Amino acid sequence: MMKVGIDAIGFYTSNYYLDMDILAKARGVDANKFRTGLGQEQMAVVPPDEDVVTMAADAGFEVLKHVDVNEIDLLLFATESAIDQSKAAGIFVHRLLNLPSRCRVVELKQACYSATAGLQMAIPLLRENPKRKILLIASDEARYGLNTTGESSQGGGAIAMVLSQNPRILSIEPESGFYTEDVMDFWRPNYREEALVDGKYSCEMYLKLVQKTWEQYTQISGRTFFDHARFCYHVPVPKLVEKAHLCLARFNGISAISRDEMQAQLGASLEYGRLVGNCYTAALYLGLLSLLENDPEDLTHRRIGFYSYGSGCIAEFFSGVVQENYKSMLDMVRHRDMLKSRIPLSLAEYEGFYNFRYPVDGGSLVISNYQTGRYRLAEVSDHKRFYENAKL
Numbered sequence: 001m002m003k004v005g006i007d008a009i010g011f012y013t014s015n016y017y018l019d020m021d022i023l024a025k026a027r028g029v030d031a032n033k034f035r036t037g038l039g040q041e042q043m044a045v046v047p048p049d050e051d052v053v054t055m056a057a058d059a060g061f062e063v064l065k066h067v068d069v070n071e072i073d074l075l076l077f078a079t080e081s082a083i084d085q086s087k088a089a090g091i092f093v094h095r096l097l098n099l100p101s102r103c104r105v106v107e108l109k110q111a112c113y114s115a116t117a118g119l120q121m122a123i124p125l126l127r128e129n130p131k132r133k134i135l136l137i138a139s140d141e142a143r144y145g146l147n148t149t150g151e152s153s154q155g156g157g158a159i160a161m162v163l164s165q166n167p168r169i170l171s172i173e174p175e176s177g178f179y180t181e182d183v184m185d186f187w188r189p190n191y192r193e194e195a196l197v198d199g200k201y202s203c204e205m206y207l208k209l210v211q212k213t214w215e216q217y218t219q220i221s222g223r224t225f226f227d228h229a230r231f232c233y234h235v236p237v238p239k240l241v242e243k244a245h246l247c248l249a250r251f252n253g254i255s256a257i258s259r260d261e262m263q264a265q266l267g268a269s270l271e272y273g274r275l276v277g278n279c280y281t282a283a284l285y286l287g288l289l290s291l292l293e294n295d296p297e298d299l300t301h302r303r304i305g306f307y308s309y310g311s312g313c314i315a316e317f318f319s320g321v322v323q324e325n326y327k328s329m330l331d332m333v334r335h336r337d338m339l340k341s342r343i344p345l346s347l348a349e350y351e352g353f354y355n356f357r358y359p360v361d362g363g364s365l366v367i368s369n370y371q372t373g374r375y376r377l378a379e380v381s382d383h384k385r386f387y388e389n390a391k392l
């Protein structure tokens with residue numbers, strides 16, 4: 001069967017972050033709770049002149065240097081931080097990236113799961129047409145509100161992926177297990193900027209569906225735990241991923257996993273997430289990027305197991321095989337530099353960014369310049385967002 005999957009991958013996150021120790025101190029919490037209890041060191045904070053559109057365009061710009069832009073005939077934009085109830089955020093990205101006019105653009109929503117929906121929906125389309133290339137972008141800003149329990153699991157960023165036949169990074173295998181159940185563990189009504197969450201319940205559902213989807217996936221594929229060299233999970237906070245992995249191991253009759261075994265099986269998949277925080281739809285794929293760029297071993301021809309979870313809820317377990325020469329398609333130096341050169345925020349600056357509001361009455365606001373990527377939100381006026389290329 002023809003291989004299909006991820007041919008190129010790009011990443012963008014805000015140039016600003018909050019150190020978790022600053023948040024812990026401000027909220028009167030022991031710093032070890034965030035660092036050890038949640039496994040989080042820093043979280044990205046998005047400035048007023050960036051949003052899911054600009055972050056997506058920045059990630060997309062990086063990835064398009066590997067392909068002929070005219071071959072892209074579908075842009076799938078996965079987000080749960082929608083900026084409009086009607087117009088797909090991807091249409092703005094389509095213009096910013098000069099995608100061809102013969103290109104379909106839609107927005108996909110199902111909490112943190114929708115990038116996986118996009119990936120699985122793209123596969124039959126790619127099998128149908130060997131020339132087709134699909135751009136899948138996941139872009140999100142996790143916002144729970146100041147002084148809420150979810151505040152420590154915020155973050156933001158975007159992952160862009162070119163999907164194609166004969167992919168140069170990862171071929172996706174056809175077998176997968178998926179499971180849907182109508183629950184209220186995390187949601188954001190149309191009138192709210194911040195998500196509402198039943199935190200403990202959401203973790204329970206995340207863990208319950210690891211088993212459900214794995215059971216189905218292994219029944220269909222006949223694979224076992226040890227057929228997977230690494231595991232990548234959706235990352236709300238790194239500690240929950242470790243818990244999920246332990247659950248999966250126990251479910252497979254492995255009663256204990258040493259620290260070294262855990263480290264080996266999760267590889268470097270949590271490295272970037274510890275610094276960026278939750279980026280919802282992008283989090284699983286940021287984990288993949290982190291793994292591929294930072295794992296000490298050559299992962300060529302190795303199988304990775306993926307667990308995608310979207311509150312509400314749906315989850316999917318699937319797998320992929322790393323392709324030869326995948327390293328030549330990565331840009332570890334650029335990504336590490338991006339993370340290293342970010343600007344630390346004081347608590348007051350973080351709260352200032354957080355409390356920033358765009359006009360909702362049709363009034364005009366020219367947005368001040370912060371440290372951004374290539375694209376920025378320049379103005380909101382007459383209920384419209386105006387984006388610009390900051391490098392022109």
Ligand code: CAA
Pocket residue numbers: 030031032033034036037038112149150151152153186197198199200202203206234235236237240278280309310311
């Ligand atoms: N030193 C070390 N560890 C400490 C500590 C200290 N001083 N103090 C507390 N801890 C530990 C606790 O023991 C606990 O560990 P265990 O779970 O192993 O017992 C851990 O720190 C966290 O403590 P709490 O359970 O008290 O944490 P919390 O009340 O702050 O809630 C959370 C954590 C539920 C993840 C919360 O941040 C939250 O609601 N986040 C948003 C929702 C979320 O991320 N849900 C995840 C599943 S849903 C999903 O996957 C979709 C999505 O992306 C949102």
